[in-house]
Amino acid sequence: MFALLCEELARGSMSLAASVSMQCLMGTHFIYRFGTEEQKQRLLVPAIRGEKLGVIAMTEPDAGSDLGAIKTTARREGDDYILNGRKIWVTNAALANFFTVAAKTDPEAGFKGIDMFMVERETPGLTVGRDITKMALLGQGAGELILEECRVPASHLLGQEGTGSANLQAILAEIRIMMGSLNLGLGRAALDAAVKYSQERIQFGRPIAKFQAISHKLVDMATQLEAAQLMVYRAASLLDDGVRDMKLASMAKLFASEAANQVADGASRVFASYELATEYPAQRYFWDARFLLLGGGTSEVLRGIIARQMDL
Numbered sequence: 001m002f003a004l005l006c007e008e009l010a011r012g013s014m015s016l017a018a019s020v021s022m023q024c025l026m027g028t029h030f031i032y033r034f035g036t037e038e039q040k041q042r043l044l045v046p047a048i049r050g051e052k053l054g055v056i057a058m059t060e061p062d063a064g065s066d067l068g069a070i071k072t073t074a075r076r077e078g079d080d081y082i083l084n085g086r087k088i089w090v091t092n093a094a095l096a097n098f099f100t101v102a103a104k105t106d107p108e109a110g111f112k113g114i115d116m117f118m119v120e121r122e123t124p125g126l127t128v129g130r131d132i133t134k135m136a137l138l139g140q141g142a143g144e145l146i147l148e149e150c151r152v153p154a155s156h157l158l159g160q161e162g163t164g165s166a167n168l169q170a171i172l173a174e175i176r177i178m179m180g181s182l183n184l185g186l187g188r189a190a191l192d193a194a195v196k197y198s199q200e201r202i203q204f205g206r207p208i209a210k211f212q213a214i215s216h217k218l219v220d221m222a223t224q225l226e227a228a229q230l231m232v233y234r235a236a237s238l239l240d241d242g243v244r245d246m247k248l249a250s251m252a253k254l255f256a257s258e259a260a261n262q263v264a265d266g267a268s269r270v271f272a273s274y275e276l277a278t279e280y281p282a283q284r285y286f287w288d289a290r291f292l293l294l295g296g297g298t299s300e301v302l303r304g305i306i307a308r309q310m311d312l
């Protein structure tokens with residue numbers, strides 16, 4: 001159901017779909033699983049109602065794919081943790097009420113040293129920095145978060161100390177299926193727009209869809225999308241049955257994001273000049289699809305992960 005929700009929202013607006021899906025899965029997941037009852041009532045329930053916004057802050061200026069290289073630390077001091085570090089590309093940072101922040105409780109332990117903390121916006125020592133000006137996802141912001149001697153109670157550690165990386169890994173399949181679903185929605189929207197335009201646009205006395213070069217392009221786009229949908233739905237359906245197939249989830253995200261980019265590129269070619277006109281949607285699909293190539297793992301990184309899963 002969550003996969004279908006992501007797909008349908010992404011058919012209308014990737015900005016909205018990405019905001020909603022990130023809050024649903026990554027921005028609130030750790031509170032849902034590990035938060036105290038008081039935190040759940042104060043933050044999670046309003047977030048589900050749409051009255052509060054929870055976001056995820058993992059990426060740093062020097063640590064994107066290589067999450068184990070984050071420099072944000074969480075130092076225990078009595079009943080509190082003190083957080084120091086800098087985050088970037090935090091979706092909706094400027095609007096968020098609370099942040100799930102990845103920080104190292106053991107700076108020497110690489111990826112395994114990461115834990116997750118719930119940090120509320122009003123916490124002294126937390127500053128929301130600038131929003132990045134970008135080409136894609138124009139309906140949502142992505143900004144910086146600065147943590148300077150930011151003190152949070154020990155109850156804001158989400159899970160047991162030392163288990164954050166394992167808890168994150170436990171939802172990686174969900175994250176990849178979610179990203180795959182976003183691709184399906186965007187791809188469907190781009191294909192539908194291109195088909196409609198190709199039937200309306202007349203050149204040389206006929207709709208451009210009647211030129212084989214255009215119709216075959218549309219056929220290839222539809223075929224790519226159909227294949228992507230089968231993979232994403234299969235991974236989602238297996239998950240429903242309690243089977244967490246990481247290889248399939250990674251493959252589904254990889255294939256769906258490459259397919260969505262081919263579809264968005266194909267749609268742009270069908271629109272030709274109007275691809276570049278902001279009053280037409282093709283440019284939006286093209287740029288928003290670029291985000292899908294990296295969110296939830298870049299294609300290069302995913303190929304490396306799948307290769308390891310194939311014992312290569």
Ligand SMILES: Cc1cc2nc3c(=O)[nH]c(=O)nc-3n(C[C@H](O)[C@H](O)[C@H](O)COP(=O)(O)OP(=O)(O)OC[C@H]3O[C@@H](n4cnc5c(N)ncnc54)[C@H](O)[C@@H]3O)c2cc1C
Pocket residue numbers: 022055056057058059063064065066088089090091137142291294295296297298299300301304
């Ligand atoms: C619009 C937007 C919203 C985002 N929202 C959030 C958010 O809410 N929270 C959050 O924490 N982050 C967010 N991010 C950050 C996003 O998750 C990272 O950008 C992503 O993890 C990639 O990191 P990077 O851009 O630093 O690329 P890098 O990791 O620097 O990669 C650069 C290049 O090197 C390649 N590469 C890196 N490592 C390997 C490897 N081992 N093998 C092969 N190739 C490799 C990559 O594939 C890529 O081509 C967002 C990003 C964008 C653009």
